[in-house]
Amino acid sequence: MSADNELGVGMVGYAFMGAAHSQAWRTAPRFFGLALAPRMRAVAGRDEAAVRAAADRLGWDEAVVGWQSLLERDDIDLVDVCTPGDTHAEIAVAALEAGKHVLCEKPLANSVAEAEAMVAAAESAAAQGVRAMVGFTYRRVPAIALARRLVEQGRIGQVRHVRAQYLQDWIADPQAPMSWRLDKQKAGSGALGDIGAHVVDLAQYITGETLTGVTGLLETFVHERPEASSSAGLSGVADTGRTGTVTVDDAAVFLGKLSGGGLATFEATRFAWGRKNAIRLEINGSAGSLAFDFEDMNLLHFYDAAEDAATAGFRRIVVTEPEHPYGGAWWPPGHGLGYEHAFTHQVVDLVGDLAAGRQPTPSFADGLGVQRVLDAVERSAAAGGGWVSLA
Amino acid sequence: MSADNELGVGMVGYAFMGAAHSQAWRTAPRFFGLALAPRMRAVAGRDEAAVRAAADRLGWDEAVVGWQSLLERDDIDLVDVCTPGDTHAEIAVAALEAGKHVLCEKPLANSVAEAEAMVAAAESAAAQGVRAMVGFTYRRVPAIALARRLVEQGRIGQVRHVRAQYLQDWIADPQAPMSWRLDKQKAGSGALGDIGAHVVDLAQYITGETLTGVTGLLETFVHERPEASSSAGLSGVADTGRTGTVTVDDAAVFLGKLSGGGLATFEATRFAWGRKNAIRLEINGSAGSLAFDFEDMNLLHFYDAAEDAATAGFRRIVVTEPEHPYGGAWWPPGHGLGYEHAFTHQVVDLVGDLAAGRQPTPSFADGLGVQRVLDAVERSAAAGGGWVSLA
Amino acid sequence: MSADNELGVGMVGYAFMGAAHSQAWRTAPRFFGLALAPRMRAVAGRDEAAVRAAADRLGWDEAVVGWQSLLERDDIDLVDVCTPGDTHAEIAVAALEAGKHVLCEKPLANSVAEAEAMVAAAESAAAQGVRAMVGFTYRRVPAIALARRLVEQGRIGQVRHVRAQYLQDWIADPQAPMSWRLDKQKAGSGALGDIGAHVVDLAQYITGETLTGVTGLLETFVHERPEASSSAGLSGVADTGRTGTVTVDDAAVFLGKLSGGGLATFEATRFAWGRKNAIRLEINGSAGSLAFDFEDMNLLHFYDAAEDAATAGFRRIVVTEPEHPYGGAWWPPGHGLGYEHAFTHQVVDLVGDLAAGRQPTPSFADGLGVQRVLDAVERSAAAGGGWVSLA
Amino acid sequence: MSADNELGVGMVGYAFMGAAHSQAWRTAPRFFGLALAPRMRAVAGRDEAAVRAAADRLGWDEAVVGWQSLLERDDIDLVDVCTPGDTHAEIAVAALEAGKHVLCEKPLANSVAEAEAMVAAAESAAAQGVRAMVGFTYRRVPAIALARRLVEQGRIGQVRHVRAQYLQDWIADPQAPMSWRLDKQKAGSGALGDIGAHVVDLAQYITGETLTGVTGLLETFVHERPEASSSAGLSGVADTGRTGTVTVDDAAVFLGKLSGGGLATFEATRFAWGRKNAIRLEINGSAGSLAFDFEDMNLLHFYDAAEDAATAGFRRIVVTEPEHPYGGAWWPPGHGLGYEHAFTHQVVDLVGDLAAGRQPTPSFADGLGVQRVLDAVERSAAAGGGWVSLA
Structure with a gap:
């Protein structure tokens, strides 16, 4: 120590x-x-x-x-x-x-x-x-943490629908090069595990529920890609004249049922031209709705069904107030945060838990829960799209 | 005559x-x-x-x-x-x-x-x-007709993804009264047939492809509702003291494969608080993308992957120019149209076809095609979510 | 009679x-x-x-x-x-x-x-x-009528700021042809009177206040334009080989003070490429704010400063509910209206007033009030931008 | 050294x-x-x-x-x-x-x-x-640096209009406490110098032009505020029972002419409820337009008038590509940056200039240029809104 x-x-x-x-x-x-x-x-x-x-x-x-x-x-x-x-x-x-x-x-x-x-x-x-x-x-993006808090507070009531998408376009171009992320040996799966995992976790985290079953499809649109001689970040330079075989899914779509009776739809793809890192979540409950898109990561949209019909509407909450999760520590309201701030929040929470002797979340068990969902999607897709129960 | x-x-x-x-x-x-x-x-x-x-x-x-x-x-x-x-x-x-x-x-x-x-x-x-x-x-909303035209012109290439949702909230309140639309005898089905039918038709129309199979789930969230003594439009006054039994689905979610190899996700619900008539369509192709939301019905969003990376972005097209479908007949650019204008366009096209002795579209055969998709979704849901092929 | x-x-x-x-x-x-x-x-x-x-x-x-x-x-x-x-x-x-x-x-x-x-x-x-x-x-666009109602109800408190713009681009192209709207004899003024008049009226109508003085600038960017041989709507075909002289302003910008002490900024231009008919209004009061853009004419955005800081945000109100002005007469919620519906509402209100023997609004005196503001802007601009009081 | x-x-x-x-x-x-x-x-x-x-x-x-x-x-x-x-x-x-x-x-x-x-x-x-x-x-927000680059490249042609606003709401509540920023001795001016300075600089920077004259109004809406016993960031705790006198402007509005003949409107206020840090810039040129709002700081909107009328529209550019200013150094596309990243870019550019022996920008002379504009606005406002030339 x-x-x-x-x-x-x-x-x-x-x-x-x-x-x-x-x-x-x-x-x-x-x-x-x-x-x-x-x-x-x-x-x-x-x-x-x-x-x-x-x-x-x-x-x-x-x-x-x-x-x-x-x-x-x-x-x-x-x-x-x-x-x-x-x-x-x-x-x-x-x-x-x-x-x-x-x-x-x-x-x-x-x-x-x-x-x-x-x-x-x-x-x-x-x-x-x-x-x-x-x-x-x-989970540590303030708008997402606020979404979880509002669900916990009962502000949207019982969850009816989750609509979760993770859309990117970084390999929509068939000439985008091979990378370890397209190799099943290294990556395990493609869009499903890389980005689909995030939206499965977020759906379960925000609702506080788990998926009880899924049905899904996987697709690989481009099977052969040029080999890159080097790589940087998610891109690379393709100049070797060789090609590599994509062994993972390019896209995954699946449906699920939530433990509380709601319906969930999921999509993860790297083939959505123009969507750069669009993590989109919508949750409709019996008392209200939430919507989020990482392309506007400092915003959360909240509809409160208890409002007067004449002035009800999705509220565009700029999640940078001191009253918001992780708010007050950074900058004045409206001075938005970026991608990596969520990693800083993760360190803050983890260190706090370690100091207090608490179990940090998400735990490995939470991670296993996501893994089981991904596995069920793969099994459903392999069997042609049938229902797989997550007992 | x-x-x-x-x-x-x-x-x-x-x-x-x-x-x-x-x-x-x-x-x-x-x-x-x-x-x-x-x-x-x-x-x-x-x-x-x-x-x-x-x-x-x-x-x-x-x-x-x-x-x-x-x-x-x-x-x-x-x-x-x-x-x-x-x-x-x-x-x-x-x-x-x-x-x-x-x-x-x-x-x-x-x-x-x-x-x-x-x-x-x-x-x-x-x-x-x-x-x-x-x-x-x-189909006759100008932005949707423009979407079809751009697909026909090859502007988005081969279709990889369709994301189609029809979201309403008019019965999200459990006290919203019974209506013939919630009675299977009259309506045949609920959200699936009433509004899901639209997005199935639009997905097939815009892409020019057909669904080759589906897997789906139906759900009824509220089974008993107060009987209304009268009705007007989609709402009504619930004052009889009696209740009626909802015999249709409140929501439908389903996945499909397109004849060209793309993946499609569908959702139809009347339980999405805050979404009043949100027909949302997104189509990602090998060369670009399209996005539409009926809550902004005069807009079409188009991403052209051929653009320079530094200035590429979804174009927010205000579909009111003379160059646009049905454009020029109404008002100057930017003077938007409303819901019922599409019905006027339907009359225009139908009368034109009748005068010319042409078969108008969509034909009854097109309608049957949609019906078969809905039927396949119902069979899939009845069987617990398995795959149903539309040979 | x-x-x-x-x-x-x-x-x-x-x-x-x-x-x-x-x-x-x-x-x-x-x-x-x-x-x-x-x-x-x-x-x-x-x-x-x-x-x-x-x-x-x-x-x-x-x-x-x-x-x-x-x-x-x-x-x-x-x-x-x-x-x-x-x-x-x-x-x-x-x-x-x-x-x-x-x-x-x-x-x-x-x-x-x-x-x-x-x-x-x-x-x-x-x-x-x-x-x-x-x-x-x-004034009869439902979202604008709702804005007026909310101000009347005190929902935004005392008006601090009005931000009013009317942006078009129909003559941004120097080759757009001459029209009577560009001829001072016929049109009186250019962007100022044609479209600026609207936002002056709307600012005074929604706030229920009047402008007490202005300072402004007018500009003509393109002085000679091709003569059109015919015209249709706002456009026309320029094929005569002759040119005509633009004798009106292409754009007007002005500041004003409101009778209640607030500040107002105005802009009217036909040279805002990409803005087709963007009537934009924002009003900030001591208790809340409103925002409107005609390019999304069925929406009103409302911020209620009394809300809890954690969930406050501009509400995106889809102004199609029965509780909204002119609501209920048309279609179910979310089935938006278009440009010409406001003309229908004008007839409805006018006929109602005539039948009841009431003075309809806006009256000719209201129109004169707007005219005096436009005249003051012209005098300010002619004098190089000085302050002109509207006693 | x-x-x-x-x-x-x-x-x-x-x-x-x-x-x-x-x-x-x-x-x-x-x-x-x-x-x-x-x-x-x-x-x-x-x-x-x-x-x-x-x-x-x-x-x-x-x-x-x-x-x-x-x-x-x-x-x-x-x-x-x-x-x-x-x-x-x-x-x-x-x-x-x-x-x-x-x-x-x-x-x-x-x-x-x-x-x-x-x-x-x-x-x-x-x-x-x-x-x-x-x-x-x-200036170092990537979307703003891209805007400057596009203007330099001639992508929007000759500048016709600048529309620049800096809207906040942090003292819209009359009970928000005094701070040094509201004391003329310390701060020099209020919204004008604190936030108006930014939009003046940005307008001149992006267009590459200077303001040749202005006319403007200043207003103080709340004259007495509670004294805070301590402060943190822009807020503070008001618990002393004493009040302090606000000696600066709460809001500034002004018009200007650009050296290239365009018209500019400016607004700086801390009384725009619901706008947290809304730096909004719109520039209309003879060949296109640009729009930016800091509340979506990773986006730049660009309209290219050379596009085909049927597909022209404001492009929503997610400014996180390697081809963008400061792009490639941070994260993959779509993983947005936050407020403080611009400060990092400032260090990068400054250090680069020092190492190369170059004059960094903006220079003190640029800062003086902005100061002269602010001074002219104050003189115009003090004189009741007349025109002040910046020879």
Whole structure:
């Protein structure tokens, strides 16, 4: 354990997610009072030069080769797993067994079996006060946290409908290159696991309910893509003359029933030209409605059916007031936040839970719950679209 | 046949749809040059006083009791069927057999069997130059007609996704009264047939494709409702102390595959608080995207993937230019149209087709196609959500 | 006077405004219960063939050459003046003196002096029960009427700010042809009088206050334009090889103070590319705010400062409920209205006032008030932008 | 001078702006390759305990009492002035004379005379390679930088109209407490200088033109406010029982002419209920239009008049592509940025200019230009709204 009130952090992986997590660890204590002071001890990777450059750029004290070494260090209390999904189970289980808290990126794992093993490890660790959390970061977008709060307060009543979409267009162009995200070995699934996982989690989180069954379809529109010689972020340069085979879904659509009796529709696609990162959620309840679109991430729309008919209407709430979740810590009202602020909020909440000895949410069990839904969608699609119950 | 270039019209039913059709027959010749002059000869109903009042209010020359008498008159060339769905088949078939053109409100019928009989009658009649058309009026909203044109022109390429929703809230309140629209005997089905039919038709119309299979769920959220003593439009006054049993679906969600390989999601509900008549369509193709919401019915949003990345974006097209469908006949650009203008356009197109001896669209066969989709959704839902192929 | 409860109407002019008024006279009795039955007796114009064609197309019983003959007929109770502004005073004064009610298109006149004469004539006529009304039709857009109602009810408190814009782009192209609207002799002024007049009226109407002074600038961006050989609506075909000189303003911007102490900004332009008919109004009061844009004419946005900070937000009111102005007469909620519906509402209100012996609003005096504001803006602009008081 | 490629930074002031600047200095090198490495050496203030706490929270190596000591240190190369406007001139001039680069928050000064002295100091310093920049940070919002780029590229042609508003509501409530921003001694002016300055700068920056004259009105709606015992951000707690007198404007409205012949309207207010930080800019040119609202800060709307009439429309550009200004350095497309990112971009650009020996923009002369506009508005308002030329 780190001395005093420090929280020594070691991160594995340093690409897109690593950059977002680093910014969060660096920024959280500047805007929020934290009970533990995060210390960015080391980042781990396989390529020594690359990890060294990442440590410098992202602000970690050290670069180490191989994540295993992080587990042996006393000055590291938490392992932050930012690698592709095929490695989550191995790293997270080992870290928990080594007594390190774990923050693991989503999806929790590439299979239900792996996720179950992770949950088992998390439960054992919890008995020792060692905590595990999965990074469904969008829960910490203030507008989404406000949506959850309004549902909890009964402001929309009983949930009738969830309409959840995650629309992107980054591979709508057939010439967009191959990437590990299109390789089933690495990524587990395509749009379903990468972005569909988010909207499944958000639907369950905001409603406070679970899906009891699904029926769905998966589709791959473009089967062969040019191989990229290098990659940066989600894009890359395709100049090798070779092609690679896409082994994951390009798009997923599915229906579900909620435990409270409502109906849910889901869509996840990377083929929606013009939609860059459109996470859209609409929830209709017996007493009101909510609507959100990440393309306007600082807004939440709320309809209160109790209002007078002459002045009722969806309220466009600019979620930047001190009264809002995470409000007041940043800027004055109307000075909106961006994508990575949700990662900072995740650090704030996680550190608060660790300091208080509480289980952070979403837990690995929550992550497993999402994984089971994704698995059910895959089974439904494989069987031609029949109903799969999630008992 | 009417003398000269008159088109004698007789209408059956005079509620919501009858009012809209009347306004259309009255207005079309004032803004458009028509090859035939519609003459609003008679409106038919069952209650003599009521039909008389309707004739006066809506501007029909005569009121008659019983639709059958319309078929015997030489001065009536076309029968416009605006009654509930359970009477469509009987009236339309008889009218066609009597040599009258028929404009029949949607859904074409309450069952596939009835719809098939109507198609057979329409085909026989067509051989005699007698025409039949089903009133999927929203096709004539200029923004929707423009969407179809852009798809036809290849502006969005091959269709990957259709996202179609028809959201209302008029019975989200459990105290909203019973109406014939909630009675399976009269209405055939609930949200599915009443409003879901529209989005199925629009999805097939705009894409120019057909659904090859579906999987879906139906739900009734409120089973007992107060009986209304009277009704006006879609609402009514609930003051009888009695309740009635809702025998139709309150909401329908379904997935489909398009004949071109795309995925489609559908939702029809009357339980989406705050959404008054939100017909929402989004279509993503290999070369661009389209988006429409009837709550902003004069707008079409179009994304052209061929644009330069720095300036690409959904274009908010105000569909009131002379270059747009039905444009130029009404007002200067930006002076928007309303709901009933689509009915006027329907009259314009129908009269043009009759004058030219062409088959108007959508035909009864198109209506049957929609009916088969609805029937497949019902069968899927009845079987717990499995896949139903539309061979 | 017409017999019984008929209201005999004669219209002068039959272009854009004449078509809108005709549709209104024809439609009002079909959707609203009117205490007098409008009878479209005759339309008057100068060109016999053209006025004959107009009568047929627009649905008037007769076509007459010369508006004077309308004044001599017993079967005409009301003269509806739809001609360019330079003829308003002569026709309206003569009609009032002949004992005919007058509905006169805006702007009331091309000069303050003319408007004053018209007000004097209206006051004399009123003593005889003969009524005069000016056609600031946008007051009858339901969302605008609702805005007025909310201000009257004190829902936004004391007015601090009015932000009023009328943006079009129909002559942003320097090759758009000359028209009478660009000729000072006919039109009086350009954007200022044609469209600026509307937003001045709306600002005063909604707030219930008057402007106490202004400072403004006028600008003509394009001085020479091709002559059109013919015209239709606001556009035309430019093919003569000749050019005409624009003698009116292309754009007007001005500031004002309201009688209650608030600040107002105004802009009227035909050079705002992409804005087709964007009448935009925003009003901020001590207790709330309102916002409207005619490009979404069925919506009103309302912010209630009394709401809880966590859920306060502009409410997007879809102004199609029975509880809304003119609501219930048309279609179910969410089935939006279009541009010309406001003309129908104008007829409804006018007929109701005539039947009840009430002064309709806006009166000629209201029209004169607007004219004085426009005149003050012109004087301010002519003097280089100084303050002009409206005592 | 700092050794090697370090840039030693000392900051004066540590409230709202100090927090934003600190985040920028800390974040810039993590996402952008910088030719100089900023080192956050010291923050200066008057209250020892407060500045010590600020240094810890904001991440500065040292806290010092009194800004003068920063000027004496060799390890500080740049002084970042984040204090209220009444102290800008003294600090900035002294720092420049001491050979320190200066980044000074806006408005440059509270008077034209002070601003002129600052420009003189900046010019002298420039001869020594010492640079001065004023913090009109909103220029670095990617959507605004893109707007400037499109104007420069001629995409909207010659500018006809600018419509610029900065709307807030943080003191619309008369019980909102006094603050230094409402005290003319400290703040110089109210809404005009605080937020109006931004939209004046943005209008001139995006168009590349200057204002040649103005006419304007200022208004104070609430003259007495409760005194706050403490303050945080823009708000505070009003519990002293005393009141303070507001000596600045609550709102400013003004018109201007642009050097290229266009018309501009401006509004700055803190009394627009429901508008939290609505910086709205619209620019209409002879070839197209642009529109921006900071409440959707990642979007730019662009209308290209060269497009086909059938598909022309405002394009909603999500300004997060690699092709966009500052794009590619942060996250994948659609993962939006927030308020403080513009401060990071400001650091990036400033550091780049310092490393290259270039004059950064906006310069103090640019800041003086804005100050002169504000001064002209104040003179116009004081004289009752007459025209004031900016020769």
